Amino acid sequence: MNIQTVSTSTKNSKSRFFTASGSASADVNSVAFSSSNTKMLSSDSIESVFESLKNSWVRSTRFKNSLSEINDDKSLLSIIDLGPIVVPMILKDLRDSPKHWFYALRVLTGSNPIKKNEAGNLVKMQTAWLSWAAKKGIDF
């Protein structure tokens, strides 16, 4: 399945995942495969789509200084459209090769563990999200 067939309206996805956020770990574990975007894909396919979109996002935003443009990039929005199933993949990438995944994590989980005085500091924001994942028992 190609990338185009799995992406739908990001605006709809944003609101759906925000409203499903009673418990972030519950989102990741139970909402993932019920997402209309991901139910037709095997986990291997999702990983492959995720990798492809991630590489495209990295390539197209490598010279961007604007966080607005990094977060509004169409590949990142397509990753968000895949639904909470990609949260462990994002966390793994954040742990291994820190990037500005924070907006996507906030949208997909409805959580924001970053303290006000940590905003902007990549290492502190990475630590905040990895600690959040450990507390929620998310494996990646």
Next chain:
Amino acid sequence: MSFDHLKIDFPGLIVEGFTPTSPATSSYNCIAWAVNVQDDWWWPYGTPMGVNKESYWPRHAPKKITVKAFIKAFETKGFKQTDGIDASLEVGFEKIAIYTFATKPTHAARQLPDGNWTHKLGQDIDITASLRAIEGTTYGTVNCILKRKLK
């Protein structure tokens, strides 16, 4: 290591030349680097009245993507806007150049003691190059120059 990818987005580097000076990192961007910060990403991101959730922006600067707001942000570090675009080396002063594309700030560079300029290219590497070298369709052109006295 090949830096050919830089020359695609910044063809001016082919003519003007450049020196890579750091590995690629997402830890800081050009706005932070312009004021010598290497552990924060400076950008006025978020709702106008809300807090920045994933980037740093000085509290007393408007949270807008305008040249005026960026000047205010640099003023918090002692820089003042100069008249015209004087990119010459002035002994005892440090300068910053703000680039804009379609009136929106896109990039900032800091002058080094030898008169050359250091640029952090988004999430990619730092380079030393002229101001003109990275003008073009990616960052636009230099809009204004700020300066402060060296301590």
